[in-house]
Amino acid sequence: MTAEGSTFAQRTLGQQLRALREKAKVSQAQAGEALGASPQTIGRLEEGFSWRSANDLRMNALCDLYNASDEERKVILALARETRIAARRGGGWWQPHLDRNTTEFDLYAAAEEQAVRLTAWAVIRLPVLVRTPEYCRAVAWTESPNAPAEQIEARVQRELKRQARLQDPAFTAEVFVSEAALREEWGGPAVMADQHDYLAEMNDLPNVSIRLVPFATRTHIGALIGSFSLLEFPTMPNTRMTQPPIVHIEEHVGDLYLERAKEVAPYQSAVAKLRRSASTRLARADSETPESVR
Incomplete structure (x- = not known):
């Protein structure tokens, strides 16, 4: 059963609330008592439901109970506000980069941490999960040439930390790479x-597949769409519902998150077509001769 009524904003808020509660070693019963609610209400809130419970008064009460830091409280209140907006408009989320830079909270990384499967199509830039440190730095400096060195390095370290996700056998990554990206x-x-050698190394992991879509491929769907990531999520323990997938599209000025079934479906179809177009071989960026990547 799919949780159709739950938006990405609600789910992200719930994940962050659960993380704070568990860090504070507070039970759902204790959290419910603080709000004058049942433990089941806390459970539904943490799984992305009961968005009407996500008012600022209740969120502040939970942050107090969980001894949240000022930064954590700021994230919770921002997510709660977006939850109310998303519930009224039926889902979807556009996050300008300006908003992202006001906090250390990385919305996409939080979603990636909860996902059980990532499918990505890379046109020019490789996904963070399969980048080398120097590749990460090159992208960071290109995007923010005037940033302080320590800010660039902090970003690189956050991105490298995310790569631990690939060591989880319960997580699967399938990456389709345009030859242009290499x-x-x-x-x-x-x-x-x-970077190419690193892709070969990552491809040896049993839960990772990296495949090339070469220039020589006849007309394929990837030529019509930009880079995107499709994230799929597990069944939730309390409600036993499956969280709907989301599509993440990174643009120069912000990130777009799609979650309506009719918006996600074309990307799911594109993935199926990319599987038919992709080669099992990757080509070095400096060579005309493809090399085998196992």
């Missing part, structure tokens, strides 16, 4: 050569 020289030829 020929674009992020950081120069040496960085890209190392």
Whole structure:
């Protein structure tokens, strides 16, 4: 059974509330008592339901109970506000990069942490989960050439930390890479050569598949759409419902999250078509001869 009524904003708020509660070693019964609600209400709130419970008064009460930091409280209140907005408009989320930069909270990373499967189509930039540190730095400096070095390094370390997700056998990553993404020289030829070797290394993991869509491929769906990630989620323990998948599209000025079934379906169809178009071989960015990647 799919949780159709739950929006991405609600689910993300619930995940963050659960994390704070567990860190504070507070039970759902104790949290419910603080709100004058049942433990079941707390459980539904943490699984992305009961959005009417996500008012600022209740969120502040939970943050007090969980000894949340000022930054954590700021994230919770922002998510609660977006939850109310999303519930009224029926889902979907546009996050300008300006909003993202006001906090250390990474919305996409939080969703990725909860997902059980990632399917990505990379046109120019490789997904963070399969980047080398130098590739991460090259992208970061290109996007923020005037940023302080320590800010760039902090971003790189956050991105590298996310790669631990690939070590979880319960998580599956399927990445389709346009040949253009391997020929674009992020950081120069040496960085890209190392990056290609790293892709081969990652492809050896049993839960990771990285496949190339070469220039020589006849007309394929990837030529018509930009990079995207499709995230799929597990069944929730309390309600036994499956959280709907989301599509993440990263743009220059912000991130778009799609969750309505009619918006996600075309990307699911695109994934099926990419599987038919993709080769089992990757080509080095500096070579015309494809090399086998196992």
